[in-house]
Structure formats: C-alpha cells, structure tokens
Amino acid sequence: MEYQTIDYWDEQIWNQAAPIYRQGFDPDNSKPTTIIRRSIERKLCQLHIASNQSDIIAMALTGKLEGINGLLIDYMAVREDSRGQGIGKMFLDYIIGWSRSALQSTGAVIEIESEDNATNLQRLHFWQQYGFTLTSYVHTYIWVPEKYQALYLIWQPDSQIPQDGEILFEHISLFHNRAYAKK
Template sequence: MLELEFTTIEVWDEALWARMERIYHEAFPSGAKTKAILRSMLDRGIGYLHTGVHHGEVVAMAVTGLVGKGADRILIIDYLAIEQQLRGLGIGTWMLKQLRDWALREHGIKGIIIEAESGTTEAHQKRIQFWQHNGFVLTTYVHQYRMVPEPYQAMMLPMDGSTPVSDEGEELFHYINAFHKVAYRKS
C-alpha cells in the first residue's frame, strides 16, 4: 500500500479544500453538501475534514461529525472518498482505521455510523461489502428521505466489537437525522 499521512482539520482551510475538492465531486457528483455547508459545519464546530496524503497529493478524503454526548457519542462518516484510480488498494480501509483511531482518542466514541444507499445494483452491493469487510453491521430498516430519491440503510461499527447492533436501523437514523439537522441549519 502507499505510504500515507492522515490529517484532520477543524478550521476551514481553503487551500486544503482546493486539494481535496476534485475527489469529493468525483465521488459524489450530485446531491452532496455544498462547499458553503461544509465550511459552515467546520465554522460551527460540528464537522471535520480529513485527508490521506501521498507525496503531497490528497488521495483520500472524509467529512465527519459527532452526535450524542458522553458515553453515547457517535461518529458519523458523512462522506468518504478515495482517488478513483487508487481504489481497491486498501486506502479506504486505511482511512477508516485512521478515522476510528482519531475519534476514539479525541472523542471517546462508542461507535461509527454511516448511511449507505439501499439498492440491488452491483455498485450498491460493492459499497455495502466494503463497509461490512471493515466491520460495519448492515441494518434492515430502509429510510426514505422526502427530498432525496434513493433509499438508505444505516450501518454501524461498534467500538468494543461485542456490542450488538440490535436495532433494525431505525434508531441509528435518529443519530443521522440529528447530525443532518444541525449540519443544514443556518448558523
């Protein structure tokens, strides 16, 4: 695997965003949060930008946020993207490990939640398999947003490895929706 350096920023950095923006838009060509929303998330202290850098080039990026308090704190991975031609080399798994270690060390989280598009296409299945390969548990509840055409399912990675994800996933969407509500709120 490539030798990578992981960074996390809490304060908006326009130069860094310019280096990671192409990967973000390549992976999420439509429906992704705008630059203004991402910047607002960092400005208000509710979001983080993370990068994986190889020889000065950003080759991986993530947008995360925290929900919950104390022992119930959860990391939401809002976006995770790898440079298209470098996918399949283990960089996504490496980024997840870095995100997990950072969130445990800095915030004492009890788990990580992502939402994956619910579908039966090969692309949907490959994404879900990636998350499952990295320890995430797929829940059965399918959530349909009012303003987004595709349905989603929640996936969770419990931090202690033994905590079962007993809920079908509906409860996990309370965390996800709380994060989105704050992320989209104007100041």
C-alpha cells in the same frame, strides 16, 4: 501515507479534497460546499485527508452523533486512480483511531444508498468487510430520491449506539438538520 484531521476551514485543502468528494458522490445528492464549510466552522464536522507525498488521495467528512457517543462518517472517498489498493481500509483505520482518542467515541455509523446496483454493492461490501453491520430499516429523506440504510460498528461493549436502523436515522437526521440549519 500521511493523515490529517482538520477542524477549521482551509480553502486550499478543500480545493484539493473537493475533486475526490465529487468523484465519489452525486453532486445533486451530496452536501454543497457552503454547507460543508459552515459545518466545519461551527465545529459540527471535521475534514480528514490522506495524502501520498503532496497529493490528497482520500477524504472524509465526519461528525459526532450527539446522545450516543458515536462517530458519523458522513462521506468518505478515495481518488478513483487509487482505489483497490487498501487505501480506504488504512484511511478508515486512521479515522477510527482518531475518533476513539479525540472524541472518546464507542462506535461509528455510516449511511449508504440502498438501491441494488454495482456501485452500492461495492460500497456495502467495503463497509461489511471492515466489520460494519447493516441494519434492515430503509430510510427515505424528503429532499433526495435515494433510499438509505445505516451500518454501525461498535468497538466498546458499553456503547450507546443503537443497533436499530430507524433509531440510528433519528440521530443521523439530527446531525444533518444541524448541518443545514442557517444559525
């Protein structure tokens, strides 16, 4: 497995990663390509890919949460035909290792849909198996109907990452606001 982190827009790589992104996330509730491109060009986020030979089999979009020195895993998906083989865990190992060295982050945060259904429960199980802790606060965005909860993973004892979901969503929302800002 080969891993790569890309902090510049590469149309060819995105065109290979985008089908995995679309498989993993509802297109009505995920970021459009124009927002992703603008976020990468502004250095707000990075695209991570995992490939087996020349085929991309996993992708993730991450960004730094300002003020708390944490990594936001905005999206992470493994290609449908490659799921259940431990690729997600290995890919997450890579992303966290990258975050620790490149960003000197002290932990990571992710938000997941909180609706009680099989897909969301599988996602929650994946993150909790990895060591993430689910917060109890349920957040509602004004622009999407789903409700979300935050999970966090702290790997450095002096981390500034809050363990309160409501406070975490303040930081997550700031990240999203910067991503959607026109300037």
